[in-house]
Amino acid sequence: MNKTKRIENTFDVVRILIAILLAYLIALIILALISDDPWNVISLFIIGPFNSKKHVGDIFTLMIPLVFTGLCMCFVYAINKFNLAGEGAVNLGGCLAACVAIALRDTAVPGWIAIILCIIVGALAGMLSTAIPAIADQVFHADVCVISLMLNYILLYFTTYILKNVIKDQGASVTASYKLGRKVKLANLIPGTQIHIGLLIALACVVFVAILFYKMPFGYKMRAVGVNPSFARYIGIPVGSTIILSQVIGGAFAGMGGSVQILGMFPRYKWESLTGYGFDGLMIAVLARKNPVLVPLSAFLIAYIRTGASLVATKTQIPPEFVSIIQGIIIVLVAAEMFLSGWKKRLIFSAAKKSLKEKEAKA
């Protein structure tokens, strides 16, 4: 029995790796077919992200928001409720954090307190955004996915309203907020790159979530509800409140992601469309198999592919959007149970046969 479980686990990892390789291969073939100088483009795509300090830094900076939304979607995916409000939570978190930063800019509040306040406000904003669909789902039994998709647009328009009417800097040439001020800018971690303290915050969050998932009663309850809600209810876990609470906690990370991204990367707030980090987060959670420990790894992978694509886009005319094809293929292959399932069955079958033979030999 144990053996079967082990085969299943290793097989899952191998399957994900094969899916990634396959998708990557398809992308390379497409790149080779459409460019005039295939070798250069392909080497730029594969090695480019590692060929200078700045590019490696780009991977890590891109990774930061992805880790946050990946954590958010780990919670959502672990309880099998497709609450996609994490997407809008990034915008709301970023926007409200920007508001706080602007309000505190000319006061005597020291920088680190302002930063902490901004991030807390971002987290609260995220919690609020995921709480609405979660409560609508659990209390009123409305579809959580539809509500969260609608909520994303509400949050988007709400934040653009704030941007255009409350914090807009009339002097700026484009639609942008007032300057957030130097004191809330997250400090640079490694000179020569754009990596900021946000990376450390993200990794601290990963550690916290991992402890919550695997070392605390709440994490156990949550995973039990995700695997089998009826069983969880039977053994006395409050299913409804666990489902709501885990989505709310998840939302906090998405909101934090938005505020950290704004504080770390931009001098002004100017998001006028959904960032897409939320949906990316879902993919990262899928790749990490809902395991928060693996979230940085899969976020790194996605960030690496993205960085390669944007390098290709700057050197040639090929639009960076082609990576979304890779992402789509990876998700479908990882999600498709039938992908390589014949192989898995054969492995389990032969292992079972072998152990049977050993038993017979002993007897």
Add this chain to the structure above:
Amino acid sequence: MSALRIGSFLYSVLRLSTPLIFAALSAAICEKAGLFNMAAESMMLWGALIGVMVNGWTGSVWLGFLGGCCAGVVTGLLIALATVKGKADLMLAQIAINLASSGGTIFMLYVVTGDKSTSAMTIKSQSLPKIALPFLKNVPVIGRMLNNQNLLTYGAILAAILLMIFIKRSRTGVHIRAVGENPNAAESVGISVSKTYFLTWAISGLLGGIGGVFMSMGYTSAFTKNMVAGRGYIGLCASSMVRGNPIGAMLCAMVFGVSDAIANQLQLTNAPVDLVMMLPYAVTIIVLIIISVIKIRTHVRKIKNKASQVKDQPGILPAGLSLSLDSLYGIASGPCSAAAAGGSSV
């Protein structure tokens, strides 16, 4: 003067509603089969792009229209392939398809034309014809509203009626509804569930594809990147407000069309456009919640009635009352028409 303004306002409502209606119908047929269609977004994107491309190559609007339809169908079938044959999770597969399509259409546009954002400069494509209805010309408001609309605007209304008849009356429609109610029961009486799913996705893709064609060959006359901009999701909401009733879905889509038109009008004034744009989504959420509360209430009442009817017969009562809230939600097949009225009265 004012009648003229109302007329032209309603004209733009219909025009803006058309893609939403197609998206809503695309989601509605899936809803009837018990599926959840988030991918109308990508069906529309591919329909819009391929429609323009085929139109440019062949010079024929109609072949372009056909190409767009095919692109939608293929997208639908891809989802069916991944979920039915590949046993992928429906939500994940659709999120993947949406991701891949939003980038894939841009990429394909680049490969074909060398332009990364629009086909306006590079592909010579026409629009589908507008239909003049001379007999309506002198009717005050209605004439302005209905006359000279794009062919597909009439098509959208016709499609809703046809889909209604198809689902209610045809043999296949009954099969689709049976599978939607309970796939296992349907399988047990000899309906092939996987075939029905494939068919449903194909029809859904066709409707989504036509909606996309309207976007690029009616609403505008070129493909622009991300031109669908969430209309697929709005269609999904419109249909889930009425549990997949096609006519109701069409009316709900028109409610969104009204708010789009109002926002367009307000854009000319100083009003906060973003808040106005927010309204239809907020209304949807509230209506969705109200509908599900009503549904649960009526269902509980039904069970209570049944329970009081069978009071004298012991043994049936516990079975009736042991339904958990989860199953209440699942079973609530609900008052479609009441929900439709609720949705359209907003």
